[in-house]
Ligand SMILES: Nc1ncnc2c1ncn2[C@@H]1O[C@H](COP(=O)(O)OP(=O)(O)OP(=O)(O)O)[C@@H](O)[C@H]1O
């Protein structure tokens with residue numbers, strides 16, 4: 052369970068990073084070469100997490116730079132309607148574009164994402180565009196790893212972390228590793244390690260922690276020992292359909308199991324998991340329950356076509372937990 056600040060924060064969760072467009076294959080179970088139609092949704096991991104958190108009822112804000120074009124306006128309008136505070140959407144004035152993610156659904160097990168992220172507006176967020184009071188008024192700040200990939204967004208993320216630490220605001224780091232945005236694994240490892248050492252909660256897949264550690268086949272024990280030594284209090288390590296683990300700096304280990312579902316595609320799992328896990332944690336549920344919430348939300352989203360639009364409500368999550376068997380390990 053996370054220490055909840057004594058006064059209610061203006062926003063229980065503020066996420067920082069990209070808000071983009073997902074174009075999800077309408078004709079699925081075929082390669083993208085043969086896909087002719089795509090449906091448009093808001094995408095980008097931290098935007099998806101903000102939308103998921105708002106749908107669960109958290110007061111949620113978002114900090115990010117969006118393009119001054121039709122896509123940017125669509126993103127803003129969708130997120131506002133979803134209940135995300137849009138006061139800290141910064142509109143790009145230099146002609147940068149919205150990132151696009153085309154998804155390929157070859158089969159429920161074989162999905163991939165083709166990203167168009169050259170010169171994207173979100174990576175041009177500048178440190179001076181981060182408002183200290185917005186961070187000060189948050190209960191939890193979530194930083195997306197992709198925001199660290201390039202300057203000036205990298206410095207903007209670090210500035211937000213510095214404000215959070217100055218005001219005692221808890222920080223979550225979602226590793227959210229997207230290789231095409233980075234120049235080298237060594238660079239990613241350096242910035243991931245520096246930022247993880249500043250954060251209270253770290254969430255990632257086993258593979259993403261290997262990127263952070265710049266090694267192959269690392270162990271969860273090695274990962275948590277490094278992160279707890281640098282100050283983290285809660286570390287979540289996801290293992291796909293095999294489930295997930297949460298570790299606390301007081302020595303407890305919790306196991307989360309994935310729920311059986313009819314999988315349509317695999318992407319969106321991580322973002323819905325983070326939204327629901329953090330919702331449960333922020334609202335004072337125990338860590339075992341938070342893992343159930345995260346896993347249940349992910350199992351709902353992987354059965355649906357989108358990531359953002361499919362984010363579940365608390366009722367949907369609780370019904371699924373009550374009715375659906377877990378996938379045994
Ligand atoms: N096929 C599946 N069926 C049911 N639940 C799943 C499936 N795949 C993943 N999940 C759930 O989603 C959680 C997160 O999945 P995963 O470890 O793949 O994260 P991720 O790689 O961040 O996701 P994404 O594919 O969105 O990037 C898992 O811990 C599990 O509970």
Ligand SMILES: O=C(O)C[C@@H](O)[C@H](O)C(=O)CO
Pocket residue numbers: 071073093094095096097099152164318319320321322358359
């Ligand atoms: O994070 C992205 O930029 C793409 C996402 O929006 C996409 O829906 C996805 O990969 C979710 O995991």
